[in-house]
Amino acid sequence: MSSSGKAFDMSLFKRLYRRSTPYRWAFFFTLGLVVLLAAMVTIRPELTKTLLDEALPASDDQWIVALSLSYVGVLIVEVLLQYVQTQIANRMAQRITLDLRSELYRHVIQFKLGYFDKTPVGQFVTRLIGDIDGIAEIFSVGILDIVRDMLKIVVIVAAMCMLDWKMTLVVLLPIPLLLYGTRLFQIAVKNSFNDVRNEVARISVFIQEHVTGMAIVQYFHREAKERERFDAINAAHRDAHIRGIWAYSVFFPFVELLSAASVALMLWWGVRGALGADMKPGVLLAFSTYIMMIYRPIRQMADNFNVLQMGIVNAERVFKVLDTEASQIQQDMHDASQLRGELRFESVHFKYDPESPKWIIDNLNMQIAPGETVAIVGATGAGKSSIVGLLNRFYDYQEGRILLDGIELRAYDLQSLRSHISIVLQDVFLFSDTIHNNITLHDARYDRADVIAAAKAIGAHEFIMRLPGGYDFDVRERGGVLSAGQRQLVSFVRAYIHQPRLLILDEATAHIDSASEQLLQYATKQITKERTSIVIAHRLSTIQEAHRIVVMDQGKVIESGTHSELLAQQGHYYKLYKKQFSEDTSDGQA
Numbered sequence: 001m002s003s004s005g006k007a008f009d010m011s012l013f014k015r016l017y018r019r020s021t022p023y024r025w026a027f028f029f030t031l032g033l034v035v036l037l038a039a040m041v042t043i044r045p046e047l048t049k050t051l052l053d054e055a056l057p058a059s060d061d062q063w064i065v066a067l068s069l070s071y072v073g074v075l076i077v078e079v080l081l082q083y084v085q086t087q088i089a090n091r092m093a094q095r096i097t098l099d100l101r102s103e104l105y106r107h108v109i110q111f112k113l114g115y116f117d118k119t120p121v122g123q124f125v126t127r128l129i130g131d132i133d134g135i136a137e138i139f140s141v142g143i144l145d146i147v148r149d150m151l152k153i154v155v156i157v158a159a160m161c162m163l164d165w166k167m168t169l170v171v172l173l174p175i176p177l178l179l180y181g182t183r184l185f186q187i188a189v190k191n192s193f194n195d196v197r198n199e200v201a202r203i204s205v206f207i208q209e210h211v212t213g214m215a216i217v218q219y220f221h222r223e224a225k226e227r228e229r230f231d232a233i234n235a236a237h238r239d240a241h242i243r244g245i246w247a248y249s250v251f252f253p254f255v256e257l258l259s260a261a262s263v264a265l266m267l268w269w270g271v272r273g274a275l276g277a278d279m280k281p282g283v284l285l286a287f288s289t290y291i292m293m294i295y296r297p298i299r300q301m302a303d304n305f306n307v308l309q310m311g312i313v314n315a316e317r318v319f320k321v322l323d324t325e326a327s328q329i330q331q332d333m334h335d336a337s338q339l340r341g342e343l344r345f346e347s348v349h350f351k352y353d354p355e356s357p358k359w360i361i362d363n364l365n366m367q368i369a370p371g372e373t374v375a376i377v378g379a380t381g382a383g384k385s386s387i388v389g390l391l392n393r394f395y396d397y398q399e400g401r402i403l404l405d406g407i408e409l410r411a412y413d414l415q416s417l418r419s420h421i422s423i424v425l426q427d428v429f430l431f432s433d434t435i436h437n438n439i440t441l442h443d444a445r446y447d448r449a450d451v452i453a454a455a456k457a458i459g460a461h462e463f464i465m466r467l468p469g470g471y472d473f474d475v476r477e478r479g480g481v482l483s484a485g486q487r488q489l490v491s492f493v494r495a496y497i498h499q500p501r502l503l504i505l506d507e508a509t510a511h512i513d514s515a516s517e518q519l520l521q522y523a524t525k526q527i528t529k530e531r532t533s534i535v536i537a538h539r540l541s542t543i544q545e546a547h548r549i550v551v552m553d554q555g556k557v558i559e560s561g562t563h564s565e566l567l568a569q570q571g572h573y574y575k576l577y578k579k580q581f582s583e584d585t586s587d588g589q590a
Contacts, residue, residue: 016315019096020139026092027139033085034144038151040078042159045289047071049163053282085144093140100318101132107322113394115324125208126201127321131314134197138311145304149297156294163283171266171291174258178295181258182302185251189306192244194313199237206233251302259295263288336416339501340405341532343368343391348400350386360386361397362555373533375543377576378552384536386555388506391534392421404502422495424527426507428487430479435464436471438479439494446497454497458523460489485519492523503533540577549573 020027047067055063105128108115160168210217210226217226266287343366350361361383368374376384389395390402393414402409409417430438439454440446451471455461463486467473479487495503505524521542524535537543544563551559551566551573559571566573 012312012315012319015319016135016138016312019100020092022099023092023095026088030085030089030092030144031147033081033088034148035151037078037081037085038148038155040074040081041152041155041293043074044071045159045286045293047074048289049280049282049286051282052285053280086140089144090140093136093138096139097132097136100135101128104128104132104318104322111324112396113389124321126197126204127317130197130200131317134314135311135318137307138315142304142308142311146301146308149301149304152297153294156290160287160290160294163286167266167269167287170269171262171287173265174261175298178255178258178298181251181254182298185247185302186305186309188247189244190309190313192240192247193306193310195240196237196244197313197317199233199240202233203237206230252299255295255299259291262291262295266291333413334407334411334416336404336412336420336501339420340370341368341501342370342403342405343502343532344401344403344406346401346403348390348397348402350383350390350395350397350399352386352395354398359555361390364400364555364557366550366557366560368532368534370532371530372547373528373535373545375535375537375546375549376552377537377540377543377549377573381554382552383555384552385506387534388423388504388536391502391504392418392423419498420500421502421504422498422500423504423506424488424491424495428479428484428491430475430482430487430490432474432477434469434472434474435467435490438475438490439497441494443498450497451493455493457526458489458492458496459519459526460493460523463489488520489523492520492527496527501531503528503531505533505535505537507536507538540573540580551576 047070051064051067051071055067108124157168157172160171206229210230217223266284345364345366348361348364349359351359364383364387366374376387378384386395390397391409393409396410404412404417436448436451439451448471452461455464464470464473475482475487475490479490482490505528524542525545527533528535535543535546543549546563548560549563549566550557551571553572559566559569559573561569567577
């Protein structure tokens with residue numbers, strides 16, 4: 001059942017049907033083939049009846065051959081038409097789902113990071129792949145096959161009535177029972193399908209999280225416990241499938257039993273009729289064929305209705321994501337190409353959870369001049385990294401204003417704004433690709449010479465050239481074959497080559513060894529030249545040359561000045577510096 005509580009949501013179906021508009025010619029062409037195939041359903045039984053009741057008794061060899069060849073010819077035509085209809089319907093379905101999957105991905109990559117904070121990656125993967133594949137079956141199997149089967153039933157019943165309406169009523173006596181059983185089957189399979197899809201999503205989320213966090217699982221010897229958790233989820237997935245299999249295992253024999261009952265009724269009525277009237281064998285054979293033909297589409301309709309309902313459930317999940325308004329709102333669409341880099345925070349208040357009473361950033365007032373390097377320090381939770389999310393508009397502040405070159409940040413075109421901001425994070429993410437592509441991010445504006453020049457400027461060229469293949473070296477998933485320092489240097493080159501007007505270094509040297517730190521300090525000095533830079537740092541030794549250091553605590557600025565000025569004040573910064581200095585000395589002695 002859909003979350004809406006309806007057995008079949010027509011509004012969702014109409015919305016989904018509109019997706020076929022660009023391929024409407026294919027839809028109506030295949031629909032025409034379906035109608036034609038349904039209309040042809042009585043031809044072969046009629047040829048058989050004519051052969052038995054007229055051609056064979058007349059011993060007309062030419063007529064017998066003509067009817068036999070006609071039968072084979074009709075069969076070949078039906079097969080060819082079915083092949084063409086299946087091909088076109090499936091191609092149309094794949095084009096529709098290609099468009100839908102692309103639209104869903106384009107929509108989601110515009111979301112604020114808050115959406116991904118609350119949505120497991122595995123769940124989104126299920127929406128993008130499994131759910132959309134389920135929607136494809138609506139157009140390739142569901143709608144057209146239901147229309148075909150309904151038309152077949154109408155044509156077959158009409159043909160049976162024309163042969164003998166009394167016998168038709170007799171052989172159709174089990175049909176009400178079949179319809180009731182079909183309805184129960186639909187409900188059972190649909191509930192099973194919903195359970196299966198939910199369990200698939202749970203498995204996807206579990207696997208994605210645990211493969212990503214495999215190191216933690218192994219560090220803390222949790223392999224056995226996590227196997228137990230996975231086995232429980234996997235068993236729930238199996239049980240959901242078994243419930244669906246049970247419904248099929250009961251329904252199909254039930255259909256065969258009723259079909260046999262109809263044949264038995266036909267034989268009883270036919271023999272009874274043959275004793276007291278003229279009942280030809282061709283009519284009996286035609287009726288027997290029609291019975292088999294009428295039960296098959298009824299059975300298939302049960303499957304196809306399930307496909308349709310399952311597709312609607314899938315569509316509801318996908319449309320729920322498409323209807324999510326989690327993207328950034330662009331207002332006046334100011335172009336950011338001429339940025340000077342002047343930043344001003346005016347009474348900015350921000351919290352991730354609107355319901356929370358506590359501000360993450362509380363009444364922040366700060367001004368940064370173009371080309372100035374400002375370092376921000378403070379304890380964990382002071383609000384330092386939240387500033388990064390606000391400047392890139394991954395999140396929006398609730399109160400106050402952030403002005404960039406005197407223009408409110410939310411008034412800039414988002415793509416233009418981000419194209420002039422570069423960021424180096426503490427946890428560097430590299431794609432499973434070459435060094436070159438991880439630096440350029442497949443931007444055709446930068447060739448190999450540009451990449452090499454940027455790497456030399458940052459001081460990363462030598463280590464890259466020592467790698468097998470140099471700039472063509474594949475760093476594998478998340479850059480796992482590189483050291484933390486090497487990954488960080490690649491991210492510095494990536495930030496540098498885009499020549500941003502606003503640069504953000506967020507704890508970029510937090511977990512680097514002393515040898516790598518020297519390289520990164522040089523890289524920091526090079527990358528911050530002549531551009532507005534915000535350096536969020538844990539190691540105070542890396543920010544002593546900043547134009548200004550801002551100390552934050554609980555979302556507020558409590559101190560501001562140069563390194564020497566803050567030391568002279570002997571306040572919060574002084575205590576942080578003395579504590580780090582003593583720790584570094586202790587580490588060195590150890």
